[in-house]
Amino acid sequence: MVKILTAREMKEIDSKATSEYGIPSLILMENAGIRTVEVIEDLLESSQSKKVVVLAGKGNNGGDGLVVARHLMNAGIHVDVFLLAGSDEMTPDSYTNYQILSRMSRNIFPLQVEEGLDRLMLALLSCDLIVDAIYGIGFQGQMNDFDSQIVRMVNWSKAVVVAVDIPSGVEADSGRVHGEAIRASHTVSFALPKIGLLLEPGKDYVGTLSVADISIPAPLLQDKNLKTSLISEAMVMYWLGPRHPESHKGTFGHALLIGASPGLSGAVIMAAGAALKSGAGLVTAAVPESLLGVVDAGWMEIMSSPLAESKQGTIALEALPLIEGLLGRASACAIGPGMSRFPEAPAILHSVLKKAGIPILIDADGLNALAEDLNILKDHQVPVVLTPHPGEMARLTGKNIEEIQSNRIAVAREFAQQWGVTLVLKGNKTLIASATGEIFLNITGNPGMATAGSGDVLCGLIVGLMAQGLRPLDASIAGVYLHGLAGDRAAGIKGQRGLLAGDILNSLPDIMQQFER
Incomplete structure (x- = not known):
């Protein structure tokens, strides 16, 4: 380090x-x-x-x-x-x-x-x-x-x-x-x-x-x-490595993803794919029932669970009992990818945090729901990871984006300590802030990764690593580093200008293989 x-x-x-x-x-x-x-x-x-x-x-x-x-x-x-x-x-x-x-x-x-x-x-x-x-x-x-x-x-x-x-x-x-x-x-x-x-x-x-x-x-x-460190290959190598010959799919955990809404189902599909490619043994996508076919078509390897939905096709409050059951069978959960913004979202997020007995990652529209009522975090009894980009961080803190970007380390550290969370502040030199004030700065990645779906890949990668047993802080550090490496590899083949989130996703297995030796 x-x-x-x-x-x-x-x-x-x-x-x-x-x-x-x-x-x-x-x-x-x-x-x-x-x-x-x-x-x-x-x-x-x-x-x-x-x-x-x-x-x-x-x-x-x-x-x-x-x-x-x-x-x-x-x-x-x-x-x-x-x-x-x-x-x-x-x-x-x-x-x-x-x-x-x-x-x-x-x-x-x-x-x-x-x-x-x-x-x-x-x-x-x-x-x-x-x-x-x-x-x-x-x-x-x-x-x-x-x-x-x-x-x-x-x-x-x-x-x-x-x-x-x-x-x-x-x-x-x-x-x-x-x-x-x-x-x-x-x-x-x-x-x-x-x-x-x-x-x-x-x-x-x-x-x-x-x-x-x-x-x-x-x-x-x-x-x-x-308390400020660079993320290194040696750190990630320490957490990853060869798998034991006697392993089975249950050994590598069960990642649950909650999200999707009309027009935004691709976010959950990308996140689920990243969770799979991170090495999670099982992945379930819980989505509004009308989107089940779309999500099922995205990956043959994932399981899906239909959730009760509103007239607008978003997750309804009536889905909460089923979500609670899914949480009981999972090892880690991510909520928010493609979920969209709707009035019931804060209540759904609050319920997930209150009922969960597993680490929870909040991303995308989950963060927008959280920004409406930060007191939701006061009730959490499990480790929580937040993955905002600067715009989402601005909504969470009430600061403008310029303030966030000019004081990234200080803002991230203060927020993570205040709310007792692991915070992944995305952007050029993505950084991870721990609840105890540590900062980990990432130097992998490139500007081509500023593309739709890239954050969903990171979300799935981190929750997949958490499902496999990595501490939320360690999973966040490793996920950010691996995500950047995958982006660098993909950009080396495709170039930065035409880089797609799917290219980053498809580069993950080769990157993960480097850490199996």
Whole structure:
């Protein structure tokens, strides 16, 4: 499991490395600079002139840049250093490195004066590589006009750009960019990746990401209080694997899907297919009785159950006794795919949550029903998984979509903890929030998966994994990861533009096979 950090968490780790382990902060700065130099030397290997420009701000990020400059000079590389702050503004460690460097070189130039910009422009035109050490992970908001002008000059340059820890102008916790930001060719992040390096739009400024070991003690990087992680193949491999020879269909659980309505029966068909292909031993689709033939035609392998329906063809309250019986025979249930919005939907959802003794996944129109009365969640006695897209999340929280998208991690974490659920917030870099505040960020998938039915496939995949005995949180993590892999495989064959949910579904068996070895 790879942890990813906020700026505050990284600063606390740095502080503990010094206070608890006695590692001087100057040593950490030295290590950061050396690791960055190792990346730079590889990048300059084929360069003839080997000219480097280092842009250093007033903070410790600037100090890292000064260490980089010193080691490059010692390696015989021509380095011009441009300071965006006076020595009296520097942090103590940065000032120490400034003093060392100023005794070694006269190629240190202040940028606070107009002629400094002219000199910088000439240097940028002739250099091979630029080191961005202007702003570090503590940066938030928008940089001033002068610094913005420098960033634009760097971005106009044709030189390779290496960002120290994070591209200047990108917020470490969110990936947000307000105004200008360095467009790096390479970013060297220290100890662990920062969240903003992995989220759009920040990710688009990172270039190739390297994570460098600066000798932070391992226990600090493995602290259980670090609650944000990347989903990895190893995590999913741990939960999946070869099946025991003595298994039978009952061994692998019974997934129940409740949903469908006129014109939307395909949602349940897609979800049922994904539950089957996830490896669930049995799958039942409970749908309005007039749609039974349509659903039966979708998959020969599923069982179906006709539910009493309203005049509009939606599930009627009279279906609740039968639904209760179905819940008693299932291992996990998903409610909502294709269900549509109708007045009785909240009451049906409430009854399912109240009567169920199995994990429940709420998706699509089930989420719309929930948004009408969130107090429905107060009565749940079983694990609940919610799988909203940003629009559904906006309805659940009362926030607008822009607020959701600009604070995805914080919004998801707060909601999951408040209501005691596992929350799968779909979208680019789908994330899973646990009821205890953990966040798991997914990096599989592609834009082609933004297509009708893709969410239904994910719904069926997760409920199928829950039916097989995975904890709801684990099933959500694995389901999201596998769903993205299947989408990537399908896009590799079909392309992204013409990708269909059925293509993702059909790629699942090949993806699942990778985890059986």
